[in-house]
Amino acid sequence: MRVLAAASCAIAVALFSHPLLAQSKNYGPGVTDTEVKIGQTMPYSGPASSFAAIGRAMGAYFQKINAEGGVNGRKINLISIDDAYSPPKAVEQTRRLVESDEVLAIVGTFGSPSNFATQKYLNAKKVPALFLGTGANRVSDPATFPWSMGWQPNxxxxxxxxxxxxxxxxxxxxxxxxxxxxxxxxxxxxxxxxxxxxxxxxxxxxxxxxxxxxxxxxxxxxxxxxxxxxxxxxxxxxxxxxxxxxxxxxxxxxxxxxxxxxxxxxxxxxxxxxxxxxxxxxxxxFRKDPSDPVWKDDPGMKEYLAFMKQYMPDLNAQESLYAFGYATAQTFVHVLEKCGDNLTRENLMKQAASINNLVLPIMLPGIVLNTSPTRYTPMTQEQLVQFDGEKWVSVGDVIDAEK
CATH class of the missing domain: 3.40.50.2300 (Response regulator)
Incomplete structure (x- = not known):
């Protein structure tokens, strides 16, 4: 019996040490042991080109994460393409990202026209479209479009x-x-x-x-x-x-x-x-204003400004759209960390739909992100601000649209 038991143990060890049988990793398109490939389109030209700052900041933040070792040992490869704020161009470029580049997900694409144009295609292909740069209600409607999720308050x-x-x-x-x-x-x-x-x-x-x-x-x-x-x-x-x-x-x-x-x-x-x-x-x-001196000693703002100095040194750190892109990228990194080695499109969407009281350092105090399988609106809170000729000044308390 002892010989039989020993033999059984030896077989079990051999089985679980075999590289194929021991495989606990589960990968979707665009994922390897060293990389997660994602895509987006941005208005780098055209009538909304000022919002391209969001894409630039996201790319720079992922560079920072990669320099620090990536997420769970994997570097983030963001392919960011110009759509000129043109819906037909957005469709063309998104198809390229999904079918040729084989990205795991679309992340942070800016603009309602672009996101509307690609939404049905991405949902039909079951490709996550996460933390999209639009406040349009229809990008956060899980009953109709279960593979699309906005980011900021709608x-x-x-x-x-x-x-x-x-x-x-x-x-x-x-x-x-x-x-x-x-x-x-x-x-x-x-x-x-x-x-x-x-x-x-x-x-x-x-x-x-x-x-x-x-x-x-x-x-x-x-x-x-x-x-x-x-x-x-x-x-x-x-x-x-x-x-x-x-x-x-x-x-x-x-x-x-x-x-x-x-x-x-x-x-x-x-x-x-x-x-x-x-x-x-x-x-x-909903985010701290880099131009407001009230945040000069705030740890989250210091971290953001240090990031800008190192990764975007020639650009204006006071431009609030960079902070928008920075925080969007942080949200995606949070979800990617939760996925662990189960990096399928299905699990990425599942983790994105289970954010629980996420606080980002660049957000105003009191702003938290929450999602669920039936609630695809990460943020519902904002604070009114008034311009005093130099900077935005807070007015009253944070207001929650749902309360």
Missing amino acids: NHAKGAIYGKYLLKERPDAKIAILFQNDDFGRDYVRGVKDALGSKAASMIVKELSYELAEPTVDSQILVLKSSGANVFVNIATPKFTAQAIKKVAEIKWDVLHLISDASFSISSTLVPAGLENSKGVISVN
Whole structure:
């Protein structure tokens, strides 16, 4: 019996030490023992090229992670391609990433048009599209698109936060709304109205839209001013927001001006609009502002600025879009760490849908990330901020759109 037992043990050891039989690693496309290959498209050219800062920061952060040994011993290989903010180009480049480059996942692709154009394809192929750079509600709808997930608070949530603020602080406001005529603008407006509830009809005195192809929104501003509104909710991208801020100042419209967080950047929006003209505008924010001296001794900000100095030394560390990309990349690294050696597309999606109270060092205090299989919106909280002519200053407490 002792001989038989010894023989059995020897066979078991031989079996489990065999390289094929001992294999506990489970890999999907783009994964080896030394690498995880992911992809994204970004507007490195075209009308939204200022947002390319997000892709540059993500690439630089992955360089940092790789220099420190990677994630679970694997380097992150990010293939980032220009889509020129063109939906057909985004589809073409995304197909290349999936079918030729064979990436594990799409991570951080910016823009609603690009993500809408590729969403059905990626879901049909069961390729994770994670932490996408859009606040559009439909990228975080697990019932319809189980392989797509946004990152920042969605546009409905942002609009709801504005609505909650106005209901509390300006209950007698007369509100004029300008919005981009697409899902971005319409989701935002719906959030404002939902938060205002039964008072929406009486508080909102005028709504106008604009098309991306229009050269300016000057005519819309004149019509909105004539409505008698004393609050202006401006749901536009940087170019049109800068135009609106200039025009409001030019016609001396005395109004509380709320702008979308898509136009939060001081360098990309407020500088072109004129810093003096921009004084007093309000936006929403969830990350610490590198230009705000209040964070100069903050450990998370020191870590971010050290990263910028080492990995992006020739770029403006005060540009908030770099912080956006930095935090997006940190979120993906967190999920990748949770995957361990089970790096299939299915497990990557499973781990992305089970984030529990993740706190990122560059986020404002009180901002946490949470997901579940039925909740694909990692963030629902933001804080209102007001521009004082030099920097954004916090207004009140963090507001949660869902509470």
